[in-house]
Amino acid sequence: MSPLPDMNYLSLDQAPPLEIPAAFFLTAPFAVMAAGGLLLWTDATALQSNWQPLVLGLTHLGTLGFLTMVMMGALYQMSPVVAGAPIPLIRLAHLVQILLCAGVSRLVLDLSGLWSGFTFGSFVLIALAVLLFLATVGFAVSTTNTRGETVSGMRLALFCLLVMMLLGLVMARGFFDGVFPGARGFWVQIHLSTALLGWVGGLIAAVSWQVVPMFYLTTPINPFKKKAVMGMTVLGIILPLGILLLQQTGPASTGGWVAANAAALGTLPAVLGVWLLHPVFILQNFQQRRRKHLDASLLFWQAGLCIAPVTAICAGFAYFSHDPRWVLLFGWLAIWGWAGMIVHGMLSRIIPFLVWFHRFAPYIGRIPVPAMRKMLPDVRTKLGLGCHLISLLLGILAIATRDPWIARATGLLLLATGINLLHWMIQLFRQRPDLS
Numbered sequence: 381m382s383p384l385p386d387m388n389y390l391s392l393d394q395a396p397p398l399e400i401p402a403a404f405f406l407t408a409p410f411a412v413m414a415a416g417g418l419l420l421w422t423d424a425t426a427l428q429s430n431w432q433p434l435v436l437g438l439t440h441l442g443t444l445g446f447l448t449m450v451m452m453g454a455l456y457q458m459s460p461v462v463a464g465a466p467i468p469l470i471r472l473a474h475l476v477q478i479l480l481c482a483g484v485s486r487l488v489l490d491l492s493g494l495w496s497g498f499t500f501g502s503f504v505l506i507a508l509a510v511l512l513f514l515a516t517v518g519f520a521v522s523t524t525n526t527r528g529e530t531v532s533g534m535r536l537a538l539f540c541l542l543v544m545m546l547l548g549l550v551m552a553r554g555f556f557d558g559v560f561p562g563a564r565g566f567w568v569q570i571h572l573s574t575a576l577l578g579w580v581g582g583l584i585a586a587v588s589w590q591v592v593p594m595f596y597l598t599t600p601i602n603p604f605k606k607k608a609v610m611g612m613t614v615l616g617i618i619l620p621l622g623i624l625l626l627q628q629t630g631p632a633s634t635g636g637w638v639a640a641n642a643a644a645l646g647t648l649p650a651v652l653g654v655w656l657l658h659p660v661f662i663l664q665n666f667q668q669r670r671r672k673h674l675d676a677s678l679l680f681w682q683a684g685l686c687i688a689p690v691t692a693i694c695a696g697f698a699y700f701s702h703d704p705r706w707v708l709l710f711g712w713l714a715i716w717g718w719a720g721m722i723v724h725g726m727l728s729r730i731i732p733f734l735v736w737f738h739r740f741a742p743y744i745g746r747i748p749v750p751a752m753r754k755m756l757p758d759v760r761t762k763l764g765l766g767c768h769l770i771s772l773l774l775g776i777l778a779i780a781t782r783d784p785w786i787a788r789a790t791g792l793l794l795l796a797t798g799i800n801l802l803h804w805m806i807q808l809f810r811q812r813p814d815l816s
Contacts, residue, residue, distance in 0.1 A: 394460035398738040400473045402809055404453025405731060407481060409805065411445025412798030416771075418492060419791025435708065437491035442715040443575060444506065445484045448541075450723050451583050452476065454730065455517050455534065462590055463531045465524035467516050476516075479509035503552040510545040514538060529606035533586025536610065540578025540617060547571040566627075566640040570620045573647045578617045580719050581654035585609050587726065588662055595729045596678060598669040605661045609653045616650020619643075644699060655692035655718070659685035676761035680725025683769065687717040708779045717772050724768055724801065728761045735808050743813050755811060760804045767797040 415438055422434055456473055459465045467473075483505030490502060518538045524531065551567050585606075593600050620643040627639045663685050666678065691713045698706040736752040743749055771793035778786040 394464070394466050395737070396456055396460060396467065396470050396473075398734055398809075400470060401453040401457045401734060402731075403474065403477050404449050404456070405727060406802070406805055406809070407477060408446050408449040408453075408727075409798040409802035411441045411449065411484070412801065413795050414445065414488065415441045416791040416794030416796075416798060418488075419794060420788050421791075422492075422787075433491040433493070437488040439711055439715070440484060440491075441488055442720070443580075444480065445488075447580055447715065447719055447723055449477075449480065450727065451537075451580070452480070452513055452517075454587065454726075455521075455538075455583070457730075457734065458534070458587070458590070459517050459520050459524075462526075463521055463524050463534060464526040465520035467520045469516055472512060472516055476509050476513045479505050479512065483507075483509060500552050503549055507545050507549055510541060514542055518542070529603065529610055530586045530589045533582050533589070533610055536614060536617070537579050537583035537586060540574050540582060543621065544571060544575045544579055547574065566643065567624075569640065569647075570624050570643055573620055573643075573650065574617060576714050576719070577613060577647065577650040577654050581650070581658075582610075582613055582617075584719065584722055585613070585654065585658050588658070591726065591729065592662060592665060592681075595733070596666065596669050596681075598665045601661065601665055605657075609658045609661065612649040612653030612657065616647045616653065619646030619649070622646075651692050651695065655688040659688040675758055676765045677725050677728045679765055680721050680728065680761075680768075683765075684718050684721030684725065687713055687721065691718050705779050705782075709776065712772075712775050712779060716768075716775065721768065721772075724764065724797075727801070727805075728756060728764070731805060731808050732756045735811055739811065740813055743815075747813060747815070749813070750811075756804060756808055760800065764797060764800045764804070767793055767800055771797055 418434065418438060418441075456467065456470070459467055483502045486505065487502035521531065521534050521538060547567065548571060551564075551571060589601050589606055592598055623639055623643045623646060663682065666682065691710065694706065694710040694713055698710040732752055732755045736750070736755060740749045771790055774786055774790040774793060777783075778790050
């Protein structure tokens with residue numbers, strides 16, 4: 381049997397029922413498949429301007445339908461186990477999932493022109509899901525006595541989720557009633573930085589401190605490195621929010637071009653922390669792992685971490701260039717490249733662990749129990765890695781050339797990635813011990 385990860389520091393007795401994180405994880409691949417279907421249907425028209433409704437639909441499929449769905453499921457699992465924070469009214473997680481699914485589905489249908497007239501209402505459904513999630517998971521994490529960088533990172537991520545949702549609601553109202561609270565680009569910039577660097581980046585960093593040593597048998601990450609990443613991320617989130625607050629409460633001259641540029645500069649600490657320091661530290665840690673076998677899950681991590689600095693460079697070009705393709709490329713690399721790769725790779729380790737722990741661990745010594753690493757054949761993970769990488773590269777080419785056939789090929793590979801992800805998830809969750 382493969383060596384098991386060190387789990388002595390986890391509160392495994394407080395783990396939620398398997399069905400809670402499983403429901404969120406199983407829903408996420410449908411967002412990937414929906415994005416692939418939209419690209420197959422719309423071809424290059426979805427890759428020409430970052431303000432097109434279809435692009436907004438694809439963006440929210442990636443950020444809310446895929447990334448946030450997985451991250452919520454992970455937090456339902458990690459909050460009691462890692463942070464020692466039992467979640468009150470845990471069964472409300474099913475309502476959170478339903479509201480988030482309904483909101484994202486309705487939003488994408490509206491933005492794609494398939495079902496019009498309820499766009500702001502879809503944001504309300506999403507906001508209700510987020511608020512209910514924060515009222516349970518957020519309360520548990522914020523009140524726990526457990527200390528450490530992982531818990532601090534989870535708190536930062538949850539704070540950014542709240543801010544991201546509030547900014548999204550204000551902007552949604554502005555888009556649809558014509559009364560926008562300020563320069564649209566300025567608000568979008570802060571919304572994006574809070575979402576990508578704070579919510580997604582903060583949680584990826586926090587989770588990595590825990591899962592990288594646990595699943596990849598590396599040495600513990602240096603506490604100073606953790607604090608450096610978290611400190612820079614906090615600074616890069618707070619500064620732009622402070623500038624936004626000053627713009628809204630100060631004199632009229634506070635806004636405009638100066639505020640937008642100040643906010644962009646304010647995000648730099650988080651950009652450096654999330655997209656430079658964190659990848660460098662984790663890649664260095666991978667080099668020191670005790671088990672040198674190079675599996676597909678590790679390749680997902682390495683690919684995502686290597687894409688992170690490229691994402692930061694692309695963000696700079698997107699800010700200074702007038703070519704909309706830079707903005708599209710930045711979003712594509714950030715969502716499907718950096719974050720998408722890491723989240724996809726984490727699922728291929730977290731789900732086998734959860735199934736093994738809940739279904740097989742209680743029978744150790746009584747019946748034959750499979751090795752955790754054997755529960756998901758590496759060939760399936762490698763297939764997902766190949767589809768994901770090819771779809772990422774095709775998407776870059778489609779954005780650069782605006783070729784409709786390359787865009788359709790990207791959609792086809794997205795569809796294949798989602799189907800493969802869903803298939804092996806279902807196969808894993810169906811595994812049970814043979815008690816006959």
